[in-house]
Amino acid sequence: MHVFIAGANGQIGQHLLREMANSDHEVRAMIRHPDQGPELQQLGATETVLGDLEKDCSEAMKGCDAVIFAAGSGPHTGPEKTTDVDQNGAIRLIDTAKAMGIKRFVIVSSIGAEEPDNGPEKLRHYLQAKHNADEHLKNSGLNYTIVRPGQLTNDEGTGKVSVSVRPEEIGKIPRQDVARVLLATLDADTTGDSVFYVVSGDTPVAEAVAKL
Numbered sequence: 001m002h003v004f005i006a007g008a009n010g011q012i013g014q015h016l017l018r019e020m021a022n023s024d025h026e027v028r029a030m031i032r033h034p035d036q037g038p039e040l041q042q043l044g045a046t047e048t049v050l051g052d053l054e055k056d057c058s059e060a061m062k063g064c065d066a067v068i069f070a071a072g073s074g075p076h077t078g079p080e081k082t083t084d085v086d087q088n089g090a091i092r093l094i095d096t097a098k099a100m101g102i103k104r105f106v107i108v109s110s111i112g113a114e115e116p117d118n119g120p121e122k123l124r125h126y127l128q129a130k131h132n133a134d135e136h137l138k139n140s141g142l143n144y145t146i147v148r149p150g151q152l153t154n155d156e157g158t159g160k161v162s163v164s165v166r167p168e169e170i171g172k173i174p175r176q177d178v179a180r181v182l183l184a185t186l187d188a189d190t191t192g193d194s195v196f197y198v199v200s201g202d203t204p205v206a207e208a209v210a211k212l
């Protein structure tokens with residue numbers, strides 16, 4: 001597949017490029033600054049393309065078969081950017097994929113996005129933005145997968161996870177393992193039109209995803 005990655009220069013995004021370097025997929029990594037290109041190509045991107053989720057990305061997405069949205073405005077920005085990027089940026093990309101005939105869309109969401117009002121007060125705006133993007137994707141008609149990780153860490157991945165279709169305990173998971181899950185999700189036929197939760201666990205990634 002020719003896979004378009006939004007957020008390719010992010011922490012999960014860079015792990016994903018390393019994982020995808022050993023796959024059969026062609027990877028188009030969207031970046032915001034030209035100087036990010038060489039490093040991402042070294043990590044595993046087949047090509048890089050300039051684009052911004054706050055603008056139209058249709059040129060950047062031409063010729064792709066699938067999208068992985070691993071972007072986010074990050075904790076250093078305010079609520080407006082969360083709305084602009086995590087919600088509206090994702091929604092714009094979903095709509096563009098649909099208009100362009102790109103059928104597969106995988107999004108990195110978050111545990112808690114299923115019921116934002118039940119989340120911790122300081123996370124509610126963020127969780128609501130994720131929720132709104134997820135709902136838009138569910139209703140888009142695209143073949144979707146919504147991946148809801150627990151709390152992200154920068155620990156080395158173990159390659160072993162616990163996946164569930166309902167939120168269980170709010171565990172942690174290394175970003176490297178989330179990247180492995182994203183790649184496995186793309187390759188598995190068990191994950192079409194699905195939402196699942198993932199934290200660290202005892203089951204190898206491919207096996208866990210195949211059992212969904």
Ligand SMILES: NC(=O)c1ccc[n+]([C@@H]2O[C@H](COP(=O)([O-])OP(=O)(O)OC[C@H]3O[C@@H](n4cnc5c(N)ncnc54)[C@H](OP(=O)(O)O)[C@@H]3O)[C@@H](O)[C@H]2O)c1
Nearest residue numbers: 007009010011012032052053054071072074109110151152
């Ligand atoms: N922190 C947690 O515990 C947690 C838990 C569950 C889910 N998540 C979600 O996991 C996802 C990825 O996390 P991460 O740690 O890998 O994030 P990250 O390192 O902050 O990476 C975010 C990426 O999004 C890109 N981005 C931001 N605004 C953009 C825009 N307007 N246009 C294009 N790209 C844009 C950034 O680009 P630049 O590199 O150019 O800045 C960066 O590459 C996020 O959606 C986050 O909400 C986080």
